[in-house]
Structure formats: C-alpha cells, structure tokens
Amino acid sequence: MTLQTVLLVAAALFSVGLYGALSQQVVVMVMMGLELMLNGLILAAAGFWWFLAPDPSGQVLLLVIIVAMTVEMAVGFAVATALHRVRRVDMTDMAADLSR
Amino acid sequence: MITHVAFWALAVIAVLAGAAVFIVNSMARASYSLAVSFICVGLQVLLLQQNYVGVVTILMMVMEMAIMAVYMVMFMGMNPALMPMSMVHDKRHALAVSIAVFVLLATGVLLEPWPARRGTPPDDVTAALGEELMGPKMLVMAAVGVVMAVTIVAGVVLAAHRGRYDRFGDDLRRRPARDPQPGGVGR
Known part of the structure; x- marks a missing residue:
C-alpha cells in the first residue's frame, strides 16, 4: 500500500463515477455517479493525509468532502422531488430546458 | 502484510x-x-x-x-x-471521456515525484481531529454548521408540497393566493 496505489484506486473510482454521471438518464443514477466520484476523492484525500502530511488539520478536509456529499444528496433529492411533482419526470433529458 | x-x-x-x-x-x-x-x-x-x-x-x-x-x-x-x-444516453462518448480521465489521472499519479512524508500522525487521531475542529479550525466547523442548516431549509422548501411560489406565483404577486380551500375574510 503506497500513495500511488491509493491514488490509482481513487482515480478508478472517480472515472467510473464520471462515466455514470455522464451516461445515465435517471436523476437518481446521475447522483449515484457523483457520489462515486466523491467516494474517490475521499480515498485520495485520506491517502494524501496518511502518506504526505499526517497532521490533524488534513482530516478537516476529509470532513468537508463528506459534508459536500451530504449537501449534494440532500439538495439533489429535494430538486428531484420538486421536478417529479411539477413535471412527473425523473429523467435528465426531460428537464434539459432547466440548463438554459 | x-x-x-x-x-x-x-x-x-x-x-x-x-x-x-x-x-x-x-x-x-x-x-x-x-x-x-x-x-x-x-x-x-x-x-x-x-x-x-x-x-x-x-x-x-x-x-x-x-x-x-x-x-x-x-x-x-x-x-x-x-x-x-x-436508461443511458451517449454511452460511447461517456466511456471514452471516463477512460481518458483515468489515463490522465493515472499518468499524473505515476509520473509525479511525490514528496516524502512530513511529520508523524498523532497518537489519538480522533481526539486530535476533535481538538483541531474545536480550536484552530473552528471557522470550518462553523461554516459547515451553517451550510448544513441552509441545506435543511433548502431541502424542505424545494420538497414542500405547496410553497409560497405555488400560492402566489413565480413573481409572488398573485392575489388572492391560489389555495385549494380558500379561507379567511375576503380570500
């Protein structure tokens, strides 16, 4: 277990999540892709902390990433709920006009 | 091992x-x-x-x-x-982009001369984190608390069955409010 191997695993998780975020149509599945990308970030940050600078302040960054995941999920589900209520859709393609 | x-x-x-x-x-x-x-x-x-x-x-x-x-x-x-x-769209391009990103990240990981470790981890990592959050990194903790509170409010507002925009319209100027059951004097 070295920093390189940890970062390679993190990169693999990030890339798989990116594939899901780009390819999936269902909003919940897109959120799963984003979660997987953040999963990779958690592992990378933990690796950086352990192998480069294991002082306590580095762990705070990990907590911030976890909070970002929580906020993303909470707001994402709320937006998905609002979208489903108003339009009865759960697919990104049917809500593409929101990007304009 | x-x-x-x-x-x-x-x-x-x-x-x-x-x-x-x-x-x-x-x-x-x-x-x-x-x-x-x-x-x-x-x-x-x-x-x-x-x-x-x-x-x-x-x-x-x-x-x-x-x-x-x-x-x-x-x-x-x-x-x-x-x-x-x-339910996927543009599967081929998504796959190409994700593979390219992995190759790019992996190349950087393998080619970068990573520095040596600085310092040693504290004896009790969890206690050290708690002291850090309650001490020098208190601003981070305070900001995280506010962000979480705002997220709760935003989540409730977005997910609420009938909010102010449903009642008063997108510009909040509709009078009287559109309520399923009108009530009160003159409403």
Missing part, C-alpha cells in the same frame, strides 16, 4: 462494486452496489488510521443508500426499481 492484502481486496471490491452500479439491471441492486463500494472505501480509510472519518463514511453512506432505495421506489414504483432497466 495483512494490511496490504486487505487494502487490495477492498480496492478491487470497491472498484468492481462501483462499476456494477451502472451495469446491474435494476436500480435497487445499483444502490446496494454503491453501498458496498462506499463500505470498502470506508474500510480503506480505516486502514489509513483515520478511524472517525472511516466510520462516519460507512454509517452515513449506508443510510444514504437506504434513503436512495426509498426514493427509487417512490419515483419509479416498486416494479421498475426491481425490474431490468437500461
């Missing part, structure tokens, strides 16, 4: 379970696969001696995946959540 074997086993399971999220043919299975991937990463974080963060990751993600399964059933009905499905 055991740590290395455990790390690699968890790494393989984490990546395979992550890939399975977009391969399995039902959204219920996809959410469980994602939970497995998160648990493996949480265990890897534990292997890296960050007990608090690892346990928080595992507990939080298991709960999130349970909520996600409820949402899938809620939005799509029980049968579509459990039945085979494939």
Whole structure:
C-alpha cells in the first residue's frame, strides 16, 4: 500500500463515477455517479493525509468532502422531488430546458 | 502484510462494486452496489488510521443508500426499481471521456515525484481531529454548521408540497393566493 496505489484506486473510482454521471438518464443514477466520484476523492484525500502530511488539520478536509456529499444528496433529492411533482419526470433529458 | 492484502481486496471490491452500479439491471441492486463500494472505501480509510472519518463514511453512506432505495421506489414504483432497466444516453462518448480521465489521472499519479512524508500522525487521531475542529479550525466547523442548516431549509422548501411560489406565483404577486380551500375574510 503506497500513495500511488491509493491514488490509482481513487482515480478508478472517480472515472467510473464520471462515466455514470455522464451516461445515465435517471436523476437518481446521475447522483449515484457523483457520489462515486466523491467516494474517490475521499480515498485520495485520506491517502494524501496518511502518506504526505499526517497532521490533524488534513482530516478537516476529509470532513468537508463528506459534508459536500451530504449537501449534494440532500439538495439533489429535494430538486428531484420538486421536478417529479411539477413535471412527473425523473429523467435528465426531460428537464434539459432547466440548463438554459 | 495483512494490511496490504486487505487494502487490495477492498480496492478491487470497491472498484468492481462501483462499476456494477451502472451495469446491474435494476436500480435497487445499483444502490446496494454503491453501498458496498462506499463500505470498502470506508474500510480503506480505516486502514489509513483515520478511524472517525472511516466510520462516519460507512454509517452515513449506508443510510444514504437506504434513503436512495426509498426514493427509487417512490419515483419509479416498486416494479421498475426491481425490474431490468437500461436508461443511458451517449454511452460511447461517456466511456471514452471516463477512460481518458483515468489515463490522465493515472499518468499524473505515476509520473509525479511525490514528496516524502512530513511529520508523524498523532497518537489519538480522533481526539486530535476533535481538538483541531474545536480550536484552530473552528471557522470550518462553523461554516459547515451553517451550510448544513441552509441545506435543511433548502431541502424542505424545494420538497414542500405547496410553497409560497405555488400560492402566489413565480413573481409572488398573485392575489388572492391560489389555495385549494380558500379561507379567511375576503380570500
């Protein structure tokens, strides 16, 4: 277990999540892709902390990433709920006009 | 030695379970696969001696995946959540982009001359984190608290069945309010 191997695993998780975020149509599945990308970030940050600078302040960054995941999920589900209520859709393609 | 074997086993399971999220043919299975991937990463974080963060990751993600399964059933009905499905667009380009990003990241990881480790971890990592948050990094903790509170409010406002914009219109100028059951004097 070295920093390189940890970062390679993190990169693999990030890339798989990116594939899901780009390819999936269902909003919940897109959120799963984003979660997987953040999963990779958690592992990378933990690796950086352990192998480069294991002082306590580095762990705070990990907590911030976890909070970002929580906020993303909470707001994402709320937006998905609002979208489903108003339009009865759960697919990104049917809500593409929101990007304009 | 055991740590290395455990790390690699968890790494393989984490990546395979992550890939399975977009391969399995039902959204219920996809959410469980994602939970497995998160648990493996949480265990890897534990292997890296960050007990608090690892346990928080595992507990939080298991709960999130349970909520996600409820949402899938809620939005799509029980049968579509459990039945085979494939709802993707532009699969080929997404695959190409993700592979290119992995190659780029892996190249950087392998070619970068990483510096040597600075310092040693504290004896009690969790206690040190708590002291850091309650001391020099208090601003981060305060900001995180505010962000979480705002998220709760935003989530409730967005998910509420009938809010002020439903009653008063997008510009909040509609009078009287559009209520399913008018009430009060002159409403």
